[in-house]
Amino acid sequence: MKIICYLNSTMPEEISHVKEKLFENIFNYAKGGIAIVSPKGKWLKVNASIVDLLGYSKNEIYSMTFQDITHRDDLESDMEYFNQILSGEIDSYQIQKRFFHKNGAIVWGHINVSVFKDEVGEPRYFISQITDITAQKxxxxxxxxxxxxxxxxxxxxxxxxxxxxxxxxxxxxxxxxxxxxxxxxxxxxxxxxxxxxxxxxxxxxxxxxxxxxxxxxVQSSQKKDLKALPLHDYINHAIYNVAGIARKQDVVISNNVDTSLKVRAIAAYLDSIILNFLSNAIKYKSQDRLPKIEISSRYEDSYAIIDIKDNGIGIDLDKHGHQLFTLNATFSDHEDSRGIGLFITKNHIESIGGKIEVESELGKGTCFSVYLKNAE
CATH class of the missing domain: 1.10.287 (Helix Hairpins)
Incomplete structure (x- = not known):
């Protein structure tokens, strides 16, 4: 069986034409800027992205060199690389530099420059790819x-x-x-x-x-500064500090935390964390029932978890959950609401390697779960 192939003599010409058309389309419609530059720095051909980037028309660009619109503080390093290509030391380079837009504004570009050489190895022209990084800069x-x-x-x-x-x-x-x-x-x-x-x-x-x-x-992020602190004792200390307010508001506070539990923390931060949650629970108590605050502990992986549960007015998490720990966010019309306490507390918790979760139902109460590193 013979297979005979008939070659169309026009095929190479068609392929060449397709290649040229493909290159032309890529050059003209590329999202990033593409330019062909002479060995003297003169713009020979630019695409639409270069025009959009620099604000000049193509004819205006073709009348200039890239040196004319390069920021003077970046020109020296750019020319140093450019001359290394001319001398044959390198074939390409990448830099970040500033151009002047036609309106005088500074435009930052990430430049990738490569060289095209003739038959004897002399640079014929340079291809520059320019990505606009002004927004990032x-x-x-x-x-x-x-x-x-x-x-x-x-x-x-x-x-x-x-x-x-x-x-x-x-x-x-x-x-x-x-x-x-x-x-x-x-x-x-x-x-x-x-x-x-x-x-x-x-x-x-x-x-x-x-x-x-x-x-x-103390730099709280450094582990060497964290100490093993008896959580039950610190909670008792915080309860005592709010005892006067709690008694006046008829609030019952129960400390059910494991007496042997120790967490890795900074004393001042641990004091502040517990005190803020207790103060908030008292502040946002319900008028419809005897206010209670229950503090308990549990364990999960390397964390010791403190659950601080109250039966207060609760928080509408669907409405306010996304801004619960943001600065100046308030969720009630209480006269003492400032929107600072939870923001600071969350930062304290995270700075000592912990995290915080919250469950709440409007009209029934709230439970804050504070995850701290277990000292054991």
């Missing part, structure tokens, strides 16, 4: 600016914390001295419950100031 510059502002604000806050703790410590020292005078001069009230709560509160305030000093110097 502006976003990065904006981010860096914000970081500079944040660092400046952090320094200001650190200075303020130093001054505030120093001044408040003086006042607390005075309160402690006055407490001692009362103990000496007013013996009958020394055993009174209210005086004992006052005395303990002054002591706790002194401890809080000591913790604030720690916060100024």
């Amino acid at each position: 502006e976003a990065a510059l904006h981010h860096n600016l914000l970081m500079d502002i944040i660092q400046d604000k952090n320094k200001t806050l650190n200075d303020f914390a130093h001054i505030a703790t120093h001044d408040i410590r003086t006042h607390v020292g005075n309160l402690d001295s006055i407490t001692g005078f009362i103990e000496e001069d007013c013996k009958p009230i020394v055993a009174h419950e209210s005086f004992l709560m006052w005395k303990e509160s002054v002591k706790n305030l002194q401890e809080t100031l000591s913790h604030l000093d720690d916060i100024r110097t």
Whole structure:
């Protein structure tokens, strides 16, 4: 059996024509900018994306060199690579550089340049692919600016914390001295419950100031700064700190946390976390029933979980869940609502390697589950 192939003599010409047409379409309609540039930097051919990127018409571009519209701070490095291609040291290069748009604005481009050589190896022209990265660059510059502002604000806050703790410590020292005078001069009230709560509160305030000093110097993200803390004791400490408010509001608080449980945390942060949840649970109690707060513990993988459950007014999570822990977000008309507490608390929890979840039903109550690293 013979197979005879008849070759059409026009086929190579047709293929060549298709290739040329294909290249022309790719060149003209490519999303990114493509340009052909002479060894002297003159624009020989550009596509529509280059026109859109730079704002000049094609005729205007063809009357210029790329050097004419390159930012002077980027021109030296660009020319250094360009000359290396001319000398044969390299065949291509990639850089990020700035162009001047026709309206004077700065346009950032990611440039990929390669060379096309003639039969004797001399550069005939350059092919440049240009991707617009202006938006990314502006976003990065904006981010860096914000970081500079944040660092400046952090320094200001650190200075303020130093001054505030120093001044408040003086006042607390005075309160402690006055407490001692009362103990000496007013013996009958020394055993009174209210005086004992006052005395303990002054002591706790002194401890809080000591913790604030720690916060100024401790980088909470570093594991070496985390300590194994007895969770049950810290909860009892927080309950005592709100005992006066809880008694006035007829709130019953139960600490059912495992007495042997220890979590890895920073003392000041753990105090603040528990205290904020207790304060919120009291603040948003229901008027329709006896307010109760139950604190329990459980374990999951490497986490010790604190469940802080109340029977208060609850939160409409469908409506407010997406902004629950955002700054300045409030979900009730309570006069003390500021939208700061949960934002700060969430940051404290995450900074010591934890996380937080919430379940709530409007009119029935809320349960915050705080995941902290188990010290065991």
